[in-house]
Amino acid sequence: MTSLLEVNDLRLSYPGKGFRARPAEILHGVSLTVAEGETLGVVGESGSGKTTIGRALLGLAEPSSGSIRFDGRDITHVGAKERRRLARDIQVIFQDPYTSLNPSLTIGDILTEPLIAQGTPAAAARTRVADLLERVGLPEDAAQRLPREFSGGQRQRVAIARALAPEPRLIVCDEPVSALDLSTQTRVLDLLIDIQRRTGVAYLFISHDLAVVRHISHRVAVLYRGDLVETGPAGPVTTAPEHPYTQKLVLASPVADPVEQERRRTERRKLASNAH
Template identity: 65%
Template sequence: MSLLEIQGLKIGYGRGRRAKEVVHGVDLAVDTGETLGLVGESGSGKTTIGRAVLGLIPPLAGSVTVAGRPVTGSMSKVERRAHAQAVQVVFQDPYTSLSPSLTIADTLSEPLKAQGVGRAEATARVNDLLDRVRLPKDAGSRLPREFSGGQRQRVAIARALALRPKLIVCDEPVSALDLTTQAVILDLLIEIQRETGVGYLFITHDLSVVRHISHRVAVMYRGDIVEQGETRSVTGNPMHDYTKRLLLASPVADPREQRQRRAAWLESRATFCGGVAAGT
């Protein structure tokens, strides 16, 4: 059994006749120590799947299982507490996801205390977390506004690791960072995975990011998985036109190549939206 198993997942919003299904029978899996990149443009349904994995949205149909435990909208308080220990999240914007009035030490110790960890052990765990994300121990006494975007994302990663989860949902965790800082944060996530065996469901719109960190990739378009497989295969020889379009949208450092890719993307957009690729 995989660490994360999603089978026939359907998710919708609204009730009655106004209910709208936004995820249509999706199957996904993530193993221990593995990263699955879930890729798609805004509105594709990828973040909705992430919220379902976190237990924030009940499915219309299908199932979500983490470490052998079902994730449902009717979980008891005890079950939700166990789920919070097993699954954590890193959001896109670390500044808005961190309380501006709490020191970093208080931010990192908060989930530990909520789980009944004593003060002395919490302090030791906070120091270990800061070391793991390569921040100095005196960072614990500072506030989020005193850090750069990359440093704040390190804090967010440390907070996600606080309860030693088996799975972390990474929801666009580097999209707000410059390319150099993105690479550093991705390398940090890879190193943490090697050390801890944590699995990642890595949600992003950028296939170049997926190529850097993911073992496998699933491409999502309008609520459906249109292509899925090993990262090297999907990004090196994409079969679906939507995947090819996403590859053209990925940023590169060379300005000339970026302009060429932008022109090709605009051309593919006209073709794709015109319906040529819609049925492939």
């Protein structure tokens, strides 16, 4: 498959806290790719650097070294004007559907505003909004309502519709279901999968939850303290991992079977004792 996104030897540091504090390096030479129409799941615990990769891709964090190429173009240090152009092709779905939507705007305004800003005529924008609402499973009259009138799952569907509005080629999904209950998580993940099948959009799917990543991803990249420790097809990485840290993530995933859950606890204890 053709690579749409190429991250090569990416390093990123944040300023240290306090006088004479050394910069804290968050990413230690991470390299990964996302193909056209593919989902790459990036998984790791808090502080692993997974969200920092997304921030660097979106221009919200400045890499110390390395490169980010999108569709063959180096976008590592592009200016504000080029970043606005890239917004047509690269969109984002944030973690919290409650804070990512402007509470004072109707859903129609939230979805129409970026389209009109990109030059879409008002009538065409309204038609596009109706299509987007249908695509994400919301009624057409949702356009006249405010975000507070919707559940968390419905708000995340609005956020997905907003990301789809400019017909992007890549969407950065930053923990997009972690604030939702389990049944709603599954419905939103299935919606994202269905949208990908119909549109060919690629996802960089960031999550701490290995079960969620396994559900949606074609390939998985595992980050541990800023290092890429394992990558490969989702099946092998999430069921028969090679790296001890990935094994720990798999064993930490909850299962309904109490016998299997106890086996995982035993294996976790063995891993912990071997580490010491």
